[in-house]
Amino acid sequence: MLLRIFTEPQQGASYETLLRVAKATEDLGFNAFFRSDHYLKMGDVSGLPGPTDSWVTLGALARETSRIRLGTLVTAATFRLPGPLAISVAQVDDMSGGRIDFxxxxxxxxxxxxxxxxxxxxLRERFDRFEEQLEIVTGLWRTPVGETYSFDGEYYRLAESPALPKPAQAGGPPVIIGGGGPKRTPRLAARFAQEYNTPFMGLDDVKAAYGRVRAACDEAGRTEPMVYSAAQVVCCGRDEAEIKRRAEAIGRDVAELRENGLAGTPAEVVDRIGEFGALGSERMYLQVLDLDDLDHLELLAAEVLPKV
Known part of the structure; x- marks a missing residue:
């Protein structure tokens, strides 16, 4: 099981804060640093100093780190046109030496x-646009150098694009598609994604979602293996007092977190991760909401990471 640190900067984080967390993620042995792609805070938090753009941030972190993978959960198709988005992600992948997951x-x-x-x-139009964007972004990345790419869809049209620049990873960064949608999401994951992610879902819902994606892969005749992953908020402490302190710092209740996340002592967190592993999860995205608490990452690295 690979453990990845997942942050929500729109809740209040400067670039310097994200840089500290990303460097700690790398130094402590985690597999990856991920961030959300949002421009507005959620809930009763200040959100100061304000949002940071995901791909600007990841471009900078690409030059400040050397080992960890970097990515978004998830880039919103509504925010950017597909051609410029393909250019941005390809450039950051090159800047990182091929360490981007999209x-x-x-x-x-x-x-x-x-x-x-x-x-x-x-929603219907967003999904229609999303499907066209998936075709365009992956099509641009996979077009051989010296050839051109064209696309004629309902929402987007490209004519003889040089399809440059190319990402460092041949064919482009691995694509991650997530969510619990019962029909289009599994079909799109089977067609375009290398990884399927279940965000903040209970074990029964994760099992059902994985089953739908596996069925979609079979129906599509897919032979490439799919990576299955899950994202869960994490709140780990050495004792009950530390667990409670961390839960209060993010405005959550310990009992609720134990039910709906990865909460408790290191042993409890390890056991809970094991339950996701039994369903087929190969990667866990640990949503860390208090980005000033680097001791939390150190505890997870020392007491959880070696045991999963």
Missing amino acids: GFGTGWFEAEHTAYGIPFPG
């Missing part, structure tokens, strides 16, 4: 679109 989704948080003047179509 989490990609439809976008869902209407308030952030309203706040920053970003169009927010209905």
